[in-house]
Amino acid sequence: xxxxxxxxxxxxxxxxxxxxxxxxxxxxxxxxxxxxxxxxxxxxxxxxxxxxxxxxxxxxxxxxxxxxxxxxxxxxxxxxxxxxxxxxxxxxxxxxxxxxxxxxxxxxxxxxxxxxxxxxxxxxxxxxxxxxxxxxxxxxxxxxxxxxxxxxxxxxxxxxxxxxxxxxxxxxxxxxxxxxxxxxxxxxxxxxxxxxxxxxxxxxxxxxxxxxxxxxxxxxxxxxxxxxxxxxxxxxxxxxxxxxxxxxxxxxxxxxxxxxxxxxxxxxxxxxxxxxxxxxxxxxxxxxxxxxxxxxxxxxxxxxxxxxx
Numbered sequence: 001x002x003x004x005x006x007x008x009x010x011x012x013x014x015x016x017x018x019x020x021x022x023x024x025x026x027x028x029x030x031x032x033x034x035x036x037x038x039x040x041x042x043x044x045x046x047x048x049x050x051x052x053x054x055x056x057x058x059x060x061x062x063x064x065x066x067x068x069x070x071x072x073x074x075x076x077x078x079x080x081x082x083x084x085x086x087x088x089x090x091x092x093x094x095x096x097x098x099x100x101x102x103x104x105x106x107x108x109x110x111x112x113x114x115x116x117x118x119x120x121x122x123x124x125x126x127x128x129x130x131x132x133x134x135x136x137x138x139x140x141x142x143x144x145x146x147x148x149x150x151x152x153x154x155x156x157x158x159x160x161x162x163x164x165x166x167x168x169x170x171x172x173x174x175x176x177x178x179x180x181x182x183x184x185x186x187x188x189x190x191x192x193x194x195x196x197x198x199x200x201x202x203x204x205x206x207x208x209x210x211x212x213x214x215x216x217x218x219x220x221x222x223x224x225x226x227x228x229x230x231x232x233x234x235x236x237x238x239x240x241x242x243x244x245x246x247x248x249x250x251x252x253x254x255x256x257x258x259x260x261x262x263x264x265x266x267x268x269x270x271x272x273x274x275x276x277x278x279x280x281x282x283x284x285x286x287x288x289x290x291x292x293x294x295x296x297x298x299x300x301x302x303x304x305x306x307x308x309x
Contacts, residue, residue: 059083062280066288069280077272080280084287093276100272104265111258118251119211125244126214127166128202129173131223132182136163138222138234139189153181168225174205186219191234215248224248 061068062083073080078093132153140147150163158164158176167173183201190197198219203210214220218234218241221227226242234240238249 064284064288066281066285069284070277073280074273074277077276080276080283084280084283086283089279093272096272097269100265100269104262104269107258107262107265111255111262114251114255114258118248118255121244121248121251122211122214123170124168125225125248126220126223127168127173127225128170128177128179128182128205128223129163129166130168130225130227131202131220132177133163133166134222134227134229135182135185135189139185142190142192148185153177153185166225170205179204212252215245215252221245 062072062080069080077097078090081089081093136148136150151159153163154176155178164176179202186198186201200213200217203213214223221234221241224242224244226244238246
């Protein structure tokens with residue numbers, strides 16, 4: 001939707017450039033001829049030249065030189081239009097600029113705030129120890145004749161004592177579990193309903209993928225603090241997930257949407273500079289190349305030739 005709106009905005013403004021080029025007051029150059037003597041072969045006379053001058057300065061340069069108009073509006077959208085007294089277009093570009101900047105800042109800040117909450121929720125409510133303990137039970141339920149020894153998942157300092165209760169403190173819990181052994185167990189564990197192995201290995205703690213996966217895939221639902229320990233079937237969709245799993249997944253969707261919207265506003269900002277610059281450039285260029293010539297008698301034996309640029 002945003003791409004379509006930007007395209008329509010761009011095409012409309014370029015069209016307005018052509019239409020409104022006629023609204024800019026042209027510079028006038030007059031060439032007057034007054035004969036001294038007339039001859040059919042070689043008329044002799046004198047010519048005078050006069051031109052309208054509107055003063056110098058930066059704004060005059062912007063209103064008369066396409067390159068200046070382009071640069072001025074590229075830096076500050078609407079400036080080239082203001083120099084050419086196209087006030088409605090000036091207001092349009094300035095309004096778009098202000099709105100895009102405001103929405104970009106708002107959505108970027110909102111996304112970062114929700115993302116920090118997303119991280120904090122995972123750090124305090126998901127435990128690799130609880131997930132590992134559930135995984136062993138889940139695996140052994142399907143393989144009662146060949147149970148997995150939970151001590152194989154423990155780091156050397158914790159071997160021989162079984163998997164401890166989760167602390168839901170990442171500094172402590174991640175010292176208990178051997179992540180490589182856990183990943184091997186994940187690959188050898190299958191879903192009851194499909195017979196397919198688990199689709200993902202648990203990423204390293206602290207990575208962006210780690211925070212995303214623990215509330216994206218059902219196999220990580222049992223690691224949340226509010227998981228029902230009596231449930232072993234995780235292949236029931238979102239309906240089988242705990243409230244914290246669902247809330248964490250919702251937070252990810254919110255901040256990703258905010259980041260996308262902020263990115264769209266940044267694209268709109270760039271497009272606003274681009275369209276304003278080319279609008280100003282073509283407005284001045286078309287005006288400078290537009291020529292009207294009119295020939296009218298001044299008095300018997302003379303004429304006035306006027307060019308409007």
